[in-house]
Amino acid sequence: MIFLTVGTQLPFERLVRAVDMWASRHPDIEVFAQIGDTKYEPKNMKWVRLLDPKCYNDLLSQAAVVVGHVGMGTIITGVEYGVPLVLMPRQVALGEHRNDHQIASAKQFAKLSGVSIVNNSEQLELEMDRVFSLPKCGDETDARKLSVSQTLIERIERFVAQSS
Amino acid sequence: MKVLLVSSSGGHWVQLMRLKSAFKDAELIFASTDRSYAQHNQEHEFFHVADASRSNKFKLLLQGLAVFRLVFNERPDIVITTGASIGLWALVIGKWFDARTIWIDSIANSEEMSLSGKKAARYADLYLTQWEHLSGADTGAEYAGAVI
Numbered sequence: 001m002i003f004l005t006v007g008t009q010l011p012f013e014r015l016v017r018a019v020d021m022w023a024s025r026h027p028d029i030e031v032f033a034q035i036g037d038t039k040y041e042p043k044n045m046k047w048v049r050l051l052d053p054k055c056y057n058d059l060l061s062q063a064a065v066v067v068g069h070v071g072m073g074t075i076i077t078g079v080e081y082g083v084p085l086v087l088m089p090r091q092v093a094l095g096e097h098r099n100d101h102q103i104a105s106a107k108q109f110a111k112l113s114g115v116s117i118v119n120n121s122e123q124l125e126l127e128m129d130r131v132f133s134l135p136k137c138g139d140e141t142d143a144r145k146l147s148v149s150q151t152l153i154e155r156i157e158r159f160v161a162q163s164s
Numbered sequence: 165m166k167v168l169l170v171s172s173s174g175g176h177w178v179q180l181m182r183l184k185s186a187f188k189d190a191e192l193i194f195a196s197t198d199r200s201y202a203q204h205n206q207e208h209e210f211f212h213v214a215d216a217s218r219s220n221k222f223k224l225l226l227q228g229l230a231v232f233r234l235v236f237n238e239r240p241d242i243v244i245t246t247g248a249s250i251g252l253w254a255l256v257i258g259k260w261f262d263a264r265t266i267w268i269d270s271i272a273n274s275e276e277m278s279l280s281g282k283k284a285a286r287y288a289d290l291y292l293t294q295w296e297h298l299s300g301a302d303t304g305a306e307y308a309g310a311v312i
Binding site: 009050052071072073076077079098104105147149151152155156157159163 | 203204
């Protein structure tokens with residue numbers, strides 16, 4: 001199953017349309033989408049607007065591939081579950097976000113193994129074909145490297161101790 | 165000691181949840197903009213606050229009132245947030261009621277501090293960025309590590 005998520009904040013027409021197009025060419029592959037406030041209603045895949053956290057985690061962990069925007073929730077949760085991620089940054093020029101921080105994030109997080117960044121519909125479809133054809137085996141992602149840094153926890157603990 | 169962990173839904177929340185372990189001996193309460201997030205920490209009290217953004221000033225104001233009610237009733241000793249507008253409200257109002265406040269800017273902001281983060285600077289007793297190159301005198305932010 002392929003799981004598409006565009007986050008909880010803003011619609012992402014371009015991405016939902018592109019994945020729906022891909023789904024129309026792969027009727028044998030199940031695709032499920034959480035589309036938020038996106039106006040376009042997919043025709044070739046099952047979709048909902050918003051999943052509750054438990055369903056979201058279940059679907060994400062079962063997915064062969066997760067397709068999404070370059071949101072930190074998607075990246076952290078996807079990498080934690082060791083699911084390959086195909087991510088498209090939102091662009092201000094296309095009215096997809098309030099600033100272009102997703103393009104900056106895309107550069108930062110493209111380094112993680114298991115994360116592919118695509119910039120348009122054509123790249124997305126090629127990358128979905130490629131990632132979906134890979135066998136799922138071994139430790140392909142950086143899941144285990146993504147722990148919270150101990151220095152950060154200690155800094156907050158020190159602050160708490162000073163506050164009490 | 166009572167700690168309020170508060171953020172908008174999605175990535176801000178995922179990051180905030182990774183910091184829970186810093187508050188081992190405290191009473192934790194949570195607040196976010198997605199009602200179903202009560203599922204996440206069932207042993208703790210959860211408060212839903214309606215979502216808002218800068219584009220709708222009326223909703224933003226309602227969100228401020230809801231956060232005021234929450235902070236007034238609960239009187240947390242510490243407020244910690246990763247953003248966005250709900251977190252900024254919680255810091256501003258937290259300060260009114262003598263809470264100690266922590267802003268940790270989302271790791272999604274790798275080139276500059278977030279918009280709400282810039283506004284939060286003067287209300288945060290501990291003001292953190294997750295990017296070392298954004299720390300220092302320019303931003304006033306401190307770097308101590310990241311949630312990933």
